[in-house]
Amino acid sequence: MRLKLAFAVAGAGLILAAVPAWAHHAFAAEFDAKHPVHFEGEVTKVELINPHSWIHVDVKGTDGTVTNWMFEAGSPNVLLRRGFTKNTIPVGTKVIVDGYQSKDGSNRANGRDITLPNGQKLFIGATGTGAPDEGGDKKQ
Amino acid sequence: MSRRLVASLVAIGVVSSLPLPLAAQVAAKTNGHRDLQGVWTNATITPMERPAMFDGKLTASDAEAAKYEKQNNDNLYGDKRSENAEQDRDHAYNALFFDRGTELARVDGVKRTSLIIDPPDGKIPAMTPDAKKQNAGRLQAIQQRFDRPQDRPLGERCLMGFGSTSGPPMLPVLYNNNYQIVQTPDTIMILVEMVHDVRYIHMDGRPHLPANVRQWMGDSIGHWEGDTLVVDTTNFTDKTRFRGSSENLHVIERFTRVDPGTILYKVTIDDPTTFTKPWTLEYPFLATRGPIFEYACHEGNYAMPDILGGARLAEKAAEGAKEKK
Numbered sequence: 001m002r003l004k005l006a007f008a009v010a011g012a013g014l015i016l017a018a019v020p021a022w023a024h025h026a027f028a029a030e031f032d033a034k035h036p037v038h039f040e041g042e043v044t045k046v047e048l049i050n051p052h053s054w055i056h057v058d059v060k061g062t063d064g065t066v067t068n069w070m071f072e073a074g075s076p077n078v079l080l081r082r083g084f085t086k087n088t089i090p091v092g093t094k095v096i097v098d099g100y101q102s103k104d105g106s107n108r109a110n111g112r113d114i115t116l117p118n119g120q121k122l123f124i125g126a127t128g129t130g131a132p133d134e135g136g137d138k139k140q
Numbered sequence: 141m142s143r144r145l146v147a148s149l150v151a152i153g154v155v156s157s158l159p160l161p162l163a164a165q166v167a168a169k170t171n172g173h174r175d176l177q178g179v180w181t182n183a184t185i186t187p188m189e190r191p192a193m194f195d196g197k198l199t200a201s202d203a204e205a206a207k208y209e210k211q212n213n214d215n216l217y218g219d220k221r222s223e224n225a226e227q228d229r230d231h232a233y234n235a236l237f238f239d240r241g242t243e244l245a246r247v248d249g250v251k252r253t254s255l256i257i258d259p260p261d262g263k264i265p266a267m268t269p270d271a272k273k274q275n276a277g278r279l280q281a282i283q284q285r286f287d288r289p290q291d292r293p294l295g296e297r298c299l300m301g302f303g304s305t306s307g308p309p310m311l312p313v314l315y316n317n318n319y320q321i322v323q324t325p326d327t328i329m330i331l332v333e334m335v336h337d338v339r340y341i342h343m344d345g346r347p348h349l350p351a352n353v354r355q356w357m358g359d360s361i362g363h364w365e366g367d368t369l370v371v372d373t374t375n376f377t378d379k380t381r382f383r384g385s386s387e388n389l390h391v392i393e394r395f396t397r398v399d400p401g402t403i404l405y406k407v408t409i410d411d412p413t414t415f416t417k418p419w420t421l422e423y424p425f426l427a428t429r430g431p432i433f434e435y436a437c438h439e440g441n442y443a444m445p446d447i448l449g450g451a452r453l454a455e456k457a458a459e460g461a462k463e464k465k
Contacts, residue, residue, distance in 0.1 A: 025296040025443045027232060029286070030450070033225040049440030051298065051335075052237075070442070074237040077333060077433040078315045081239070100229040103450025108442060110232040121219070122236060 027100075031110050035101035039069060043093040046086045048076035055111065057095060071097050071111035073122075089116075174367040174397045176321045176328070179432060180425040182310065182405065183317040184245035185212050188421070190254035190262025197253055198262065205244045205251040213242050239315040245423045247404065255311075257406075258420040267384060271414040275384040286451030289444060294379065296444065298437030299356075301334030304382050306357055308339070308373050308391040309407040309421060319425065320432045328362060328369070336435045341371050349375050354387060356380055369395040386413040401427040 045056035053076045057069050073079070089095065094117050099109035114122040193208065194200060200208065217235040222228040244251040254262035267275065285291040295302025303313035310319070310332070318333040328341040341362040349359045359375035371393040378387045394406040403425040410418040 025292075025447065026283075027230050028226065028283075029296075030443050030446045031229050031232075032450070033229045036225065036228075047440060050435045051437045051441060051443070054440060054442065072232075072442075075239075075315050077318075077435065078237065078239040080433060081429075099232060100225075102446040103453065104446050104448075105453055106446065106449070108446060110229065111236065112228065112232040114236075 027110055030102060031100040032103045033100055036098070036112075037069075037101050037109050038096075038098050040094070040096050041069070043089050043091055043095055044068060045091065046089060048079065048086060050076060052076075053079060054108075055089070055095075055097075055114065057097060067107060069097075069107045069109065071099055071109055071114065073111050073114070089122075174369075175323065176369060176395055176397055176403060177323050178321060179428055179430040180319045180321065180403060181241075181317050181428040182312045182319070182423060182425045183239060183241040184255075184312050184423060185209065185216070185240050185243065186245040186252050186255055186423065188255045188311070189264060190256065194253035194262075196261075198257060198260070199250045200244060200253050202251065208253075209243055216240060217242075233314075237315055239317070240312065247422060247424060252423065255421040255423050256419060257422045259417070264383065265415045265417045265419050267414060268412075268416055271384060271386070274386070278381075278384070286448055289448070292444070292447065295335075296447070298335060298441055300380060301332060301337055304380075305334035306330075306332040306337035306339060307382065307407075308358065308360070308371070308393055309382070309409060310393075310405070311421075312423070316435065318428065318432050320430065331432055333432045333435060335437050341369075348372075351375070358389070358391065365394075367396060369393075371395070382409070384414055385409070385411045388413045395425075 039057060039059045041057040041059035043055060044058050047054040047056070047070075053073045054070045055073055057071065058066050059069055060066050096113075096115040097109070097111055098113040098115075099111050102108040111122075116122070190197075191208070194204070216238045220231040220234065222231060244253070245255070246252070256262045256264065259265055281291070282293055289297055293302065294300040300306060301313070301316075304311040305313055305317070310330075313334070316334045320331040322329045322331070326342070326344045328343060330339040330341070331337075332339065337357065339357055339360060341360040343362050345363075346361060348361060349355075353359070354375055354377045356377055356379055358373040360371050360373040362369055362371040364370070371391075373391040373393070374389075376385075376387045376389045382389060388411055390410040392408045392410065394404075396404045396406075398404045404422065405425050406420065406422045408418055408420045409415070
């Protein structure tokens, strides 16, 4: 289940070989690239559970019906270490989510982008590298 | 909310500059030997095998390292987009997930270009022809077989950490690279955060288990050579298959607490059935904050029904298409 992480690094010889591209599961197996989804909605629940956390969002359709969708996010252990808790995006927070729907047709998708009303994308570009935490002794 | 998030990130930055905790500094001796106890991380962006840009060099100057680190960190944590939908979908594994740190690992203060130190070219030795045959099709099977959970990899099934986190060898992966070591006179226990795996290293002088007794993490017995803990592990199954290895895998690990905040970890992989020669990796485990978090993997393993359910749906669609013909 090697992920097809497209390391689009320009310049021969600079290509990063052998980044350990293994994860709990390959998104290729779980989510359908042919079914991108884009929703605006309100957070109804943040499940900080393993192996990956899930953010539940109520989405109102054009006909007024409300559908609950779940979006997959990072390991809760990593999120907690970064200071992300259930209160970071409280119930009721408006979010815009882009992702790809689960292959089983359920209302689940991966959270390609989770954008807050002010335009901030969760963690992406949050600091210089977007990596808010360093490994190792610097954590102390 | 966004302000709160940013504030928490800034706070982490502030905490980062503080010195090591007292617990790590103490490093009291246990039974006359070095104390390995504590919470550790082996997170690093140093890859297992040496990238081409570092050909012939085990170490990198800080300037050389900075170039690699920038590229790598942009790839791991940057805002990646792709016109290709399949690639774009996979880019959802992004900074929300990854926690590999942002620097190459340092050994003796110098940055390392690969975890592999032997063979000297920093590459995994060639597989034996038999092992090549054995392994052919394994990856393909993972990508194409969705009949039942047993067809899926151990990590996806929440049975073991993916990428050899518990090992042995205990490798850094994309996230949750945290370990807790607890010592008693007879046993050393290593709690692995990923999937809550626990390793027991027997220090009471017992021999290895009989050859017919096999364990997923193998059977580990240890002894001290000076201040270095040497752990010998055999009796693997053919289920974990580290990098295509067989159940004849033999792993020799060496743990040395070189300073209060660092365990130097050196591990040799010896499996003549699989590899044409033994190979050795070396990297640090650095003292880090606790606690180790629980990893109740099955609790939210929605991925499994998504994956298998998706396969059933695809089959139905294929049946439907056949009937129409």
